[in-house]
């Protein structure tokens with residue numbers, strides 16, 4: 238550890254020496270307590286000390302096949318290591334939190350692993366879709382790696398439209414088997430991670446038929462490879478889908494069936510069942526089959542926090558050590574971190590990483606509550622969970638992709654080097670805009686719920702807690718530049734957009750358009766309303782969680798966390814200034830956003846609106862210190878991170 242703590246650059250040490258807040262306290266806060274910081278460090282130090290995880294040559298100089306084989310080699314080491322580090326004393330929530338903060342588990346190794354789907358979706362779908370006997374039988378095999386699996390839903394012809402999936406499973410009551418087929422090329426499963434060579438089992442989502450009738454899309458546990466020879470089973474065709482923008486060691490593959498027979502008990506029967514005689518018993522809610530996707534969408538907020546956190550750590554460290562240009566004659570070249578434009582590029586990434594992290598755990602809490610309710614047949618809160626998971630997954634992944642690319646750009650030519658790791662981080666983060674529900678489609682799902690809530694409000698009915706603000710008819714007579722005031726402004730914007738969508742839908746149907754065409758014609762506005770709702774949630778949760786969670790922290794630590802909340806809130810107020818300036822259908826503002834900038838003069842200078850979006854130099858040391866002091870990552874892991882003193886950034 239001492240070697241790892243060796244400072245490699247005097248600029249970094251200089252920044253580090255200025256730190257005024259309690260790094261250990263802040264690190265423990267983000268980890269969930271001192272004991273978790275210790276556990277995380279043990280895990281990270283154990284993994285980082287394994288020489289076998291170091292590539293003999295940079296993997297970009299390997300062939301596609303060599304990279305895959307190298308990834309398998311490391312996956313085995315990681316499994317053996319992380320397996321021994323598994324702490325059975327932790328709750329599921331604590332384990333998830335630890336994994337999220339640990340740079341070793343999800344981020345660097347699992348994310349690009351051929352076992353990624355085995356860890357992320359395979360176990361979860363059995364947990365969520367298997368009946369008690371099936372869970373008992375399969376989870377043991379999965380957890381001790383007797384079988385390796387993936388989640389095979391997407392097909393060549395359909396990814397978004399699950400009800401359009403073409404893989405068929407026809408029940409044969411004579412043999413009490415299902416016969417799986419891929420009737421057309423478009424029915425081939427296409428994309429599942431690990432499917433090409435790694436997985437020997439998978440959960441297949443197939444259009445199921447029994448007694449000549451459709452039973453909808455059901456999940457099936459299917460063995461696709463012989464456990465001894467690893468060759469494809471009879472009636473199973475497998476292969477690799479080819480090189481991609483990223484994830485090139487995840488081994489994404491294709492899968493086709495030709496009269497492949499499986500026993501009846503391979504249909505996962507927690508929610509729906511097919512009896513021996515072929516009688517179909519449908520699920521109380523057909524969308525329970527989609528449960529694993531909701532689980533992953535929730536976890537994607539954490540993945541975005543972790544991924545963006547790594548990118549902004551790299552870029553901010555770089556900005557502390559890179560010296561460039563000579564704005565003041567006869568003075569040394571300044572650290573590029575002293576340029577306000579550089580701060581403007583990076584500090585929002587630091588704030589966003591924390592906002593996603595806090596929102597992830599807030600949403601996890603709802604997820605676990607709804608999962609418990611579903612277990613006793615209570616579906617009341619499933620729709621709200623689905624709506625939140627969709628818009629937050631879409632918004633955080635879209636923002637993270639933009640901000641990671643901005644981190645790359647902020648490092649100039651060196652950011653374009655693969656050795657910076659920023660291109661690889663970008664390749665991974667941008668995929669989250671597509672997988673687990675393409676972002677536009679996800680935003681439109683939330684828009685469905687918003688339109689429904691808007692109509693309920695109009696009829697004086699109660700709506701779900703996360704949409705309750707839609708019923709707030711109070712006028713914002715004067716712009717309030719506090720965080721709470723800006724959050725309220727965003728609530729008015731979202732409410733106005735929802736109202737405008739309702740008006741548009743009504744106008745189109747009044748003009749004779751069908752409901753579906755009216756929806757399509759209004760879909761751009763619906764996506765915007767859904768994003769506005771996501772902004773309300775992200776901003777309000779970040780603030781409200783900080784209000785509650787930081788009560789026991791010291792003054793300096795609270796200050797720096799609330800500076801993040803303020804930066805995040807005002808950044809988005811300025812990004813969405815057009816929405817905030819526009820009189821919405823439910824609210825008009827007598828004061829413009831410029832007054833906000835005026836009121837935030839502790840933050841901003843008094844010139845153009847654009848310059849008001851920058852962070853004064855006096856605050857430069859503040860936010861940079863957060864990441865340079867190891868807030869985003871513990872300095873024990875990135876010892877060369879600097880501690881940056883915080884100036885007293887005026888709080889509103």
Ligand SMILES: CCCCCCC/C=C/C(=O)SCCNC(=O)CCNC(=O)[C@H](O)C(C)(C)COP(=O)(O)OP(=O)(O)OC[C@H]1O[C@@H](n2cnc3c(N)ncnc32)[C@H](O)[C@@H]1OP(=O)(O)O
Nearest residue numbers: 357396397398399524527530536537540623672673674685
């Ligand atoms: C974290 C690191 C690891 C990452 C690993 C990543 C590897 C990647 C894996 C994958 O990508 S797996 C494949 C993921 N694929 C998808 O996400 C497909 C997206 N499509 C869908 O989810 C659905 O097709 C749809 C878009 C939701 C539409 O479904 P459907 O056509 O059946 O329903 P609708 O008619 O639109 O809506 C009907 C009704 O149902 C409600 N609903 C829809 N989905 C859910 C759900 N998951 N949970 C609860 N409720 C749901 C929907 O809101 C409608 O309700 P009402 O409005 O009628 O009340």
Ligand SMILES: Cc1cc2nc3c(=O)[nH]c(=O)nc-3n(C[C@H](O)[C@H](O)[C@H](O)COP(=O)(O)OP(=O)(O)OC[C@H]3O[C@@H](n4cnc5c(N)ncnc54)[C@H](O)[C@@H]3O)c2cc1C
Nearest residue numbers: 388389390391395396397428429430668672673674675677
């Ligand atoms: C890296 C990666 C890993 C993946 N891993 C897996 C995996 O392990 N298992 C698995 O099953 N799948 C996996 N997928 C597939 C992924 O789930 C799908 O790509 C995703 O669901 C999008 O579906 P699609 O590719 O068919 O795109 P499409 O749905 O065809 O989207 C194309 C365009 O059409 C638009 N569109 C589609 N439907 C609508 C609509 N109703 N309204 C408006 N616009 C619409 C979309 O917005 C988008 O702009 C992975 C994908 C990637 C990129």
